Amino acid sequence: MMAFVAYASPAARDRMGPSVRMATLIFSMLMLVLTTAMFFGSNYIEGTKDWASLTFGSFNYEFRYVWIESLGIHWSVGMDALSFPMVWLTTFLLPVTIVATWNEKNAAIYFPLVLMMGGALIGVFVALDLFMFYVFWELTLIPMFFLILKWGGYDRKYASQKFFIYTFAASVIMLLGLVTVYFLQPENLSYAGAWTGRTFDIPTLTAHAQSANAGGAWFLGESLQKILFVMLMIGFLVKLPSVPFHTWLPDAHVQAPTGGSMLLAGVMLKMGAYGMFRLPLAFFPHAAEHFQFWLMAFGMVSLVWGAIVCLGQTNLKKMVAYSSVSHMGVILIGIATMQPLGWAAALFMMFAHGIISPMLFAVCGAFKHHYHSMEIGSMRGMAKHSPWLATSMMFAWMASLGLPLLAGFVAELMMFLALWHFLSAEGWSVLWMVGPALVLALTAAYYLWSMQRTIFEGGDETQPPESLKGQRVPDIGDAEKVAMLILAAFTILFGIMPWIALDMMNGWTVAFFETLLIPILGGA
């Protein structure tokens, strides 16, 4: 059992920018090597099981340390097939982000902040104790607040505050829900605190909820379960974000610096979905079934609304932000179908979007950096003088709209299949699928059209944007090229061989359904 303390986040405030930069790069690459080793580790390390065959409720690489004994709080970490892809994604994105934003100003503070952000994110995913989970959940807010505030765009003051306060408000409601659940457990479950007689330990609580939910009984009673489910979901829906709670996202994304956006869109949004899987769906499956219609509605609205608003944007980064909202809608639809295929679709979309979206934001950042403008219409015929940027942008948009052989396609296809299953099982008309499908096709058409304008149109008389004021138009720098290449490579990798990740995700969802949901909900 390995002690997973790799995410000690350095907050060194050095004056020495370049050496700090290199140090953070080396450190994050070491973490990536570590997590990749963990992926293969089941073959070599004793006691770890193959990721795909972990039974529900058991974890690899567990470690536990008593923190506040009297309250039943432990420093308890471990990973299962739900959290491991997210952890790997975070450690993968950290070096990529560092490389992509290699030339950021004030490097001595920027790179440690990025690393702190990554550390807090990993903490959320590996935490197996509710207190620890909440601490890391809120810890992600502070580095992001500073990243937006100090390196962000013209309206960063408003955006950073909105982001912090909006998500904090939702999280404290979730906290109250968690504390209420804490006190509604019977005394002296395992790892219970000496003083309150209760524990914050997630696997223990999940097992208890599972047994209390057995048969047709509702854990904690029907009305209470529904209310607690709603309270917990508020925190996660705002984080995801789902329409109608999504309004913090466009501001935060547009004003955030490239690195901030890459981590925000790549990993932080997935925290919301991860939390949904870990807590409300496990503790309150009856309530989840009860609210299934609402979740599906939120998901569909997010998908459609996000895509349509995206069409109307002229600011490139805002367009990407709304496309993120739309993809999160795909995740929510996947969760709401309550089918193993749908859940696996959601998990894979979390993973795939976590690779594609940082690429999109890196492209936006390069666009802004080199052309000093974020307006889509300001650029014409980019392919002539910035072939690398043009290719990256094209590739990123293709991946985002779900081109087959790229990672996004797998997720979307699975989502549609699960949706079809769900609709026919519930007896609704399959025509409900037409809406999302048409919208996706429409956005694909729009992307193609705007890319054609920006990248290819113009032939020999390419127009550099006015914002450059007549300077020579540069192509993207070496660091950015490396980052784009790596992201593109992995997008293709997971598009062609999705089973690398999909096996363990499938394994987890099937285990979840078999052990938790089907006995409780009766094979719905």
Next chain:
Amino acid sequence: MEQIEPFAEGFVLALAPEFVLVIGLFTLMIVPNMGNAKFRIPLTQIRVPWFFGGKRGKLDSDPRLPGLFATVFFTIAFGLTATSFVNGMVKTQIVTPSGTPMLQIDEFSRMFELIFFGALALASAASVNRLPATGRSDRSPNGLYNNRRQVDFYVLLITTGLGMAVVALAQDLFMLFIGLELASFSTYVLVSFMKESKEGTEAGMKYFIVGSVASGVGLYGLSLLYLWSGSLQFTELSAAFAANGMEPLPLIALGMLLVGFGFKVSAAPFHFAAPDAYAGATAPVAGVLATASKAMGVLGLLRILLTIASPEATDGSAVWLVALGVLSVITMTWGNLAALGSTNPKRMLAYSSVAHAGYMLAAITAIGALNWEEGHIDMSNDAALVVVTALIFHLTVLVCFKLGAFLVLSLLESEKGGHTLESLGGLAKRDPFIAVAMFIFMMSLAGVPPLSGFVSKLLVIMGIVKVALLDVTVNSDLVFGDIHWVWFLALLMVINSAISVFYYLRVGLVMYFHEPEEGREGPLPKGSPVRFAIIACLITTIFFGVGAGHLIALCEAAANALVGAW
């Protein structure tokens, strides 16, 4: 339990911290006045050196001397109080010759004394070279108040400490009031100490008048209680309340006492003097008001509400339950909303104090909601223990970050800033360490993990939720209505926390985002005692967030001493 008569054997040892303060008081009065005066023996020409008076030497007349003395004595008192926890504490009572206890030394009172002495030590450290003779920002010994006026300040701080110690130890209401008044009068003068400035005198006048009225009302309530029951001893009053507490006379008396202590805690609607007082006083004094004085008020409330009018006096819920619940809701909401609009950082901190008082009142309300019938006593005892522990923990860590925030403001006051939010502008460029410290204090006040402010808020929420869920048996037939209504106090507290993040974040924003004001570009004034105090506050804020276990155990011992006595 030992019983000691005054000035009998073991008396001084038992009250060691307080005696240290008394010695400090006399030292402060004598030492800076020692000079080279000579005393002429009558009818002769022999002059004997008699050191009181005359021309003072360089060391004596140094204006920083009284401050250093006061800090040292407060630290010694703090240390003695802390060591009394080691190896367990024997409950000791100081009794009159006829056996009535006047003071009681147990974990509960010692814990509060820790809070008082700690806050006062930090505040006096922060004032060591901060009291200006004129409004100039000159911090050299020439620029400070002269030595004798400095002595006034520190003497007042020590008498505040002594008064607070008596409040903590008191076992009957009259002793409590003596201590309360001693501390209050000292704070009235401390608030108006900057008599040359308009804000100082105005703040002092307001605080004094409102405070005196509140004390007067409280004293009247006290006298009504005496009239009704014939004694002011806590034990006898609580027995009398248990026997026939529902008569109008004791209830009116209780209400009046609530007014008196509500002012001290700055609960709405008795809080009107607080913002002006905090804004007009020097920042360390305001910090003492916000932390130690509030703790004193909470102590009084706990004594009254939990010991005298103890919840078991009535059936199933305390008589003061609804009143206190309403009060707490008004207080937290008012405090938070008013802070949103404040541009003066000290005023904002004053209103945030009001909001925190609201949270603490909500916790006390939760205790009132417990069911004390026969079969429930153990469970209710446990729940009450959790809530009181949370309260004491909250008061303790408030010293760390609230006083820390005021200390940072005191640094700004040295350059005549600290009155507007803009004077904090660009602090991150001017002094990165202080800016980080201030940001951490603000985040701790907001309740952001992993700082101690989060743990204390979490503990209070846990206490309230535990009480709300106490009567609920976990099965499949629960309905939301089974939960006691105090759960909504927790919900309101959580929502108010979210609202409060805005103004705490605003401070961070101004420090990191805005440019420094005109004339304030350089680094902040020097001052090692203040910075040392700020570092101490910073370390404890972070430490009690990450490693809160020991402090929780300590607070639990203190709470046990109070609750276990029921």
